[in-house]
Amino acid sequence: MKPLNKKAISTIVAGALALGLVAGEAFADRLTVSGKISSACRPAPGKFVVPPGKTASNFSLQGLTAGNTCTTNQIIKQKGFGIQNAGYNIIYRYSGDASLRALSLGPGTYYVYVDGGIGAGVTVSFDVQ
16 A cells, blocks of 8 residues: 555545534534523523524523512412513413423524512523534
8 A cells, every 4th residue: 555645645634624514513502591580670581692594492491490579579389481582572482391392493682581580590501503
């Protein structure tokens, strides 16, 4: 077998790099975003951006607490959250883990907000690819 010359080595390296770039695009970035309600009872939604040409999918609920009412400090038992677009239109309301896993969002700016009172919070993770 003959030793490889510089041109052959360059071709092999370029091919390996090209394969790595193409294969690398198949991998998703796993992101996490949280929304909460502050101790002053002010909503603080979590913002995330899906870049052009990408999709957010494979959503998973990491945590959800309803907190306490803002006036009487009673524990809130009903938990919920949603996702709004940049125009603050509701595009998703949580109705169980199965519906969340099926969610897919195209490019744009989104906000995750939680229902509840003081101390309420939600954390979701998802893939962007």
